[in-house]
Amino acid sequence: MPRYDYRCRACGDTFEVSRPMIAAADPAACPQGHDDTVKLLSTVAVTGRGGAAPAPIGGGGCCGGACGC
Template structure:
């Protein structure tokens, strides 16, 4: 099951609905009972922190200590 966001063209309401992915594009009804709805594009955000480049790691088979 996935959560999708829809907007009603009749009343302008935005609402979410949990449904199987196979039904993502199937018609749905808004909470006010209107059937003229459209699925919205939802961008997801993945947590984490932004920062500089990853720390440099040693190379080679032993972390760079034996390679010159």
């Protein structure tokens, strides 16, 4: 289930709420009981080993040197 980050405008606390994506836009009350909260923009970090080869080093130019620039 996705987690969403919120910040309380009244007390400044930040907190997470786990809820289904269909409820992502629903308001969330602060753990201290305040209702004036704002949803924060979250970033996702994906790590792991993929099957893709690493990007070549060097080359230069706007297209890695393929156009001769």
